[in-house]
Amino acid sequence: MSFQVFGIAVSRGVAIGRAVLVASSRVDVAHYFVSPDEIQSEIARLLRARDAVVHELATLKDELPGDAPHELAALLDVHLMLLHDEALTGSASQWIVDRHYNAEWALSAQLEVLARQFDEMEDDYLRERKADLEQVVERVLGALAQEAGKAPPPVRPRDFGGEDPLLLVAADIAPADMIQFKRSVFRGFITDIGGKTSHTAIVARSMDIPAVVGTREASRLIMQDDWVIIDGDAGTVIVNPSPIVLEEYRFRQRQSELERARLARLRHTPAVTLDGVQVDLHANIEMPVDAESAVAAGATGVGLFRSEFLFMNRDGELPSEEEQFIAYKAAVESMKGMPVTIRTVDVGADKPLDRLTVNELRHEHVLNPAMGLRAIRWSLAEPSMFRQQLRAIYRASAYGKVRLLIPMVAHLSEVRQILETIRKVQQQLTDAGHAFTRVELGVMIEIPAAAVMLPLLLRHVDFVSIGTNDLIQYTLAIDRADEAVAHLYDPWHPAVLQLISQSIAQANAAGKGVSVCGEMAGDPDFTELLLAMGLRSFSMHPSQIPAVKQRVLRADAQRLASALPRLLESEDPRATAEKELSAARSGAAIVH
Structure with missing residues (x-):
């Protein structure tokens, strides 16, 4: 059937x-108590299983084939860091000591504690790392079962x-x-x-x-x-x-x-509309190695380097200025002179950077993490950390074109603090003899307040980047993680389109750069709409670039713009877009 x-x-x-x-390879977890004399041997059994999984994953990483996606190595690193995190095996060992649980029971009990903390996280990426935690525990449980002779043989493609x-x-x-x-x-x-x-x-x-x-x-x-x-x-x-x-x-x-x-043949084709409008297609990256994929996909720059990935899963330790500098420099050099936009650390709610271990990701005292101490609010509350990151970014500017992007700005006072901190950092670098060049300053438009007051912000910055994911969420008061209301998350909502259109128009009128780096930028269904609004810089996952480029090559920007007023006035923008933009779309064939 x-x-x-x-x-x-x-x-x-x-x-x-x-x-x-x-x-799922998760085995049935035995629940029994161990005697006081068995506590140390039970902890040793847990750590042996942990070490066996560490060895397995490290070997897999070392033996990765040359054509394996680099994302796999990065994700294996996440699993290895979780295995070494004291919040997992250290706390599980404490269950054995305090409650006399057997190793499997202790590990499962600690998983439940940590899983609840992940469930309460606001950030999509962080919340979905719960799956990584579960898989790490699953492998350790499997190693414990294998030692006991109870584990089934692993499934292999052969x-x-x-x-x-x-x-x-x-x-x-x-x-x-x-x-x-x-x-x-x-x-x-x-x-x-x-x-x-x-x-x-x-x-x-x-x-x-x-x-x-x-x-x-x-x-x-x-x-x-x-x-x-x-x-x-x-x-x-x-x-x-x-x-x-x-x-x-x-x-x-x-x-x-x-x-x-x-689409693969379009890699080296410039993204130019039928009426001659040049469009920049940039890449969103998480790690320096991702810059290679961006170049391979034909990106003309990096529109968003999410620097927070350098700060995660470090057992509570911050990356040093030198470590950050090396990472930023590697990404800049990989882009071979093309611009790299580095966003300052954007982690949310009550997670100070010295508490980034799994054990410390708590939300008990935060009523609404999405609107708490996060992003630039957090950086300004940790001035030493913020200056350290800025120094590393500015030092990397000596090796290519670097742009600085600040997330979640909503107040002019924040911009003034940022500018003052930049002046201090530049002086520190000059005194220390470090080379740097001019770095353009930009802010993310992801809070409706920032979109409404954009003309004021534009007086102080060189460019803006519209983060559509959060802008939609905050505009519609929708928690995307809440299944009860997630269906109301609508990028076609008239209010969302008005804010995006107005932001693009105001930035263009002020002669300042404007880009979109949220999911809408990489969705071909929105390419013509954003072109009609006057957007000329998109940033997306490298794999999305070819499909968006094809839409750009087939578009007539002027004809699309003429259809925009009717779309923005419509009660059903999605249906109107299909009708109006289709009518404005050129049917000319493109031969490459």
């Missing part, structure tokens, strides 16, 4: 194949025979498993959990493999060896399709493969 499962589309395209179900293409179906997929399931084995991924920033989504996009996550029930509804279609564009999974549906999707798959090949 044919049926459909719905989830979140995180990597576009169509994949067709037989389902390979990989059940266990699956036949010539049919294979699709992986699982509750979730750990980065280490991604390596075991070589790139050539599986044509697509389906998981029960996860979101757009989950590691499965990140790796699927980097590998350009269709994926649907957050299906909730897929691993329970789909049977081993079922024929399955992954529609990565719609976020739909079709199980045991009829011959007619199967043939239709096979045709779409062939068209998609041809389209990808065409």
Whole structure:
């Protein structure tokens, strides 16, 4: 019987194949008490299992093939740091000492404590790192079971025979498993959990493999060896399709493969509209190594370097100025003279940088983390840390074009404090004999107040970057993590479009640079709309650049702009956009 499962589309395209179900490897956890004489040996058993997993992951990382997505190495590093974090095994050992729990029980008890803390986090990326924590614990539990002789043998791709293409179906997929399931084995991924920033989504996009996550029930509804279609564009999974549906999707798959090949040829083609408007397509990156992927995708710069990834999972220690400088310098040099926009650390709520261990990510006393001490508010509250980061960024400017981006600005007083801190930092660098060049200053427009008062902000900064994800959330008072209201998160809402359009127009009128770095920038469905608003700089995940570039090459910016007033006045902007922008769209064929 044919049926459909719905989830979140995180990597576009169509994949067709037989389902390979990989059940969670979590073993049944035994619950028993150990005697006082057994406490130290039980702790030793826990640490042996932890060390065995550390060795396994370190070996996997060292043996990564040259063509493996660099995101895999970064995610393995996250798992290794979690394993070394005292908040996990150290606190689990304390359960053994205090409560006399056996190792498995103690580890599971500590997982529950930490999982609740992750659930309360406001930031999407941080909240979804709960899955990494669960997978680390799962592997340690597996090592404990293996020592006891109770663990099943691990599943490997070679266990699956036949010539049919294979699709992986699982509750979730750990980065280490991604390596075991070589790139050539599986044509697509389906998981029960996860979101757009989950590691499965990140790796699927980097590998350009269709994926649907957050299906909730897929691993329970789909049977081993079922024929399955992954529609990565719609976020739909079709199980045991009829011959007619199967043939239709096979045709779409062939068209998609041809389209990808065409898009790949656009890599070195300048992004210029039919009426001659130059458009910058920049990349969002998290780590210095990501800059290589940006260049390979044809990016003309880095529009957002999320520096907070340098601060995470460090057992409570801040990265030194020198360590930050080396990371920023590496990214700048990799871009070969193209601009790199570095955002100052953007971590939220009550997480001071000296409390970034898993053990300290607490929210008990914060009523609304999204509106608490986060981003620039936090940096200004930690002036020594802020100056250290600014010094590292300015030092990197001696090696290429660097721009400085400040998140979550809402007050002119914040801008004045930032400017004063920059002056102090420049003087410190001059006194120390460090070279640096002029660094353009920009602020993120992600709070409605900043959008409304933008003309005042523009007097003090060189450029602005619109963070559409948070701007939508704050404008509509919608917590994207709350499933009860997540359906109200709507980038097509008239108020959202008005704020974005006004911000772009005001920045252009003031002669200041303006870009969009949120999800809307990388979604081809919004490319023409943003061009119509006057946007000329987009920043997105490197894998999204080709599809957006194609839309730019086929667009007529002037004709699109003429349709904008009717769209902004509409009660149903999405429907009006489809009608008006389609009418304004040029039908001229592009040959590359």
